[in-house]
Amino acid sequence: MAATTGTLALPHVARAQSAARVVVVGGGFGGASCARALRKVSPKLDVTLIEPNATFTSCPLSNEVIAGLRDIAAQQFTYEKIAAEGVRVIAQAASAIDPQARKVTLADGSAIAYDRLVLSSGIDLDFKAVQGYDEAAAEEMPHAYKAGAQTLLLKRQIEAMDDGGVVAIVVPANPMRCPPAPYERASLIAHYLKANKPRSKVLILDAKDEFSQQRLFERAWSELYGGLIERIPLSQGGRVTEVNPTDRTIITEFGNYNPDVANVIPPHKAGSIAALAGATDHTGWCPIDPATFASKLVPDIHVIGDACLGGGIPKSAAAAQAQGKACATIVAAQLAGKTPESPTLTGVCYNIVSPGYGFSLAGVYQPKGDIFGEVEGGGTSPLDAPRETRAKEAEAATTWYKKLTVDAFG
Missing domain, CATH: 3.50.50.60 (FAD/NAD(P)-binding domain)
Structure with missing residues (x-):
């Protein structure tokens, strides 16, 4: 991403003296x-x-x-x-x-x-939360959780990996940006590996036992990828405490891992x-x-x-x-x-686990005390939906993304 300084040289409305x-x-x-x-x-x-x-x-x-x-x-x-x-x-x-x-x-x-x-x-990434992980380590073990150069770095590492290699994804505890995103990532990496490096696998080291839309993801993994994706949850030793970027070692309380590609997503903060x-x-x-x-x-x-x-x-x-x-x-x-007036917020997010296979999570939120609470009207895709429905949701994701970006950036 190119960064510049100064004000964009485009016309803007001058502020009236009394304008807030x-x-x-x-x-x-x-x-x-x-x-x-x-x-x-x-x-x-x-x-x-x-x-x-x-x-x-x-x-x-x-x-x-x-x-x-x-x-x-x-x-x-x-x-x-x-x-x-x-x-x-x-x-x-x-x-x-x-x-x-x-x-x-x-x-x-x-x-x-x-x-x-x-x-x-x-968000910022809390580099102090995982021993051995900092911005320099992210050049060897990319987080790819701020889109741009890190996204492309992780892509290149996976493409360069030999068939039979392991891609490890380290997932932090909540709260985090877009909680289902690491599992969507695991799915789409598995899609790439299945087509290009079929002897490889994806390993998820997870700092939590349960995650958003878990049953939908696990159903999709079973249908699409067999044993290509393995997830180790918190209760089975999935929380990562330390990494060594020199040899890509990932350390948990239950053992060490040396994947060929390490996608380390540290905890988040504002x-x-x-x-x-x-x-x-x-x-x-x-x-x-x-x-x-x-x-x-x-x-x-x-x-x-x-x-x-x-x-x-x-x-x-x-x-x-x-x-x-x-x-x-x-x-x-x-x-x-x-x-x-008190705000009522609505939103929907989509997860794509393979081309033509998607599902969504929708919600309606209103202030409840000191936080936003979900009110009637939210919902997630049905677990047993046919593949035709999954295909329609994947198509809807493209429409949703276009609307989202047009609304934000014109």
Whole structure:
């Protein structure tokens, strides 16, 4: 991903002297959707989006890139259309936030003032959580959980592996971004291996005993891949405590593994700028008031997307986008002196376990106390659905992805 500094050289609407200033930090699905929605809901607002990368590389469907089913270019989006809609897009990193002075300091030392700030920082990977694993180790044992260069690195390692090799996927405990994604990844890697390196296998070392849509995944693995995928859960020694990138050793409490390819996904936490703002608590995540997305720790800051403690709502692109749109409506109402309505969020996520074989998980969420709770209307794909239904869901995933990205990036 190419990163640039400065403001995109595209037309934007100048702020009227009396216009309220809303700054959005983070240009992923949540932040981009929020910035666009703010301009649509209240065109008089002065909206600034701060995002260091000129090109955003999307995580949904990126497992297909690893399996050679999709080109990385299909995952990449720019901010030109958002800028053309009147959002000032600053292609720099936010290096500090001063909630008392209500300003964001940028990488070049300049500062942006705000009346309201929306943090959509996404996740950071907690490299300290697994002994021996750091950013340098990730170049040998890629996490591939931030789409882009790491995605392509894991793809190349699998392609270079000899037939008969083992691809190990290290899965952390929850909370994590897109909890079903490691199992979708295992499925699509198995699809690649079955076609190209049939004597190979996928080994999942899992820090939990149960996972989202487990029965659907296990049914699909049985139907499609036989014994090609092996999963070792927490209770059987699946939690990884240490790695050695020099020889790709993976160490658990029950034994050591030396796979040919090691996909090590460490535990997650809120993006670092959220911690710098003082919006994270002892969990590493951001507690919010779910009725307004307002931070419980710092004033005039709202937190959306993967970074927040959302309760029942998953950390996913669809959830982040829903939160971004709802937060925009709430912030605009509050700045206009109105009482906003409590949000109802809907979302659906798809998992592709093989070309033409998919299933989904849908949910409807509303504030319940200090978190979002799932309410009536959610559901998952039936366990015993025929293959025709699985094929339709796989097709629906493509339509869903197009809508998701068009809504976020125009």
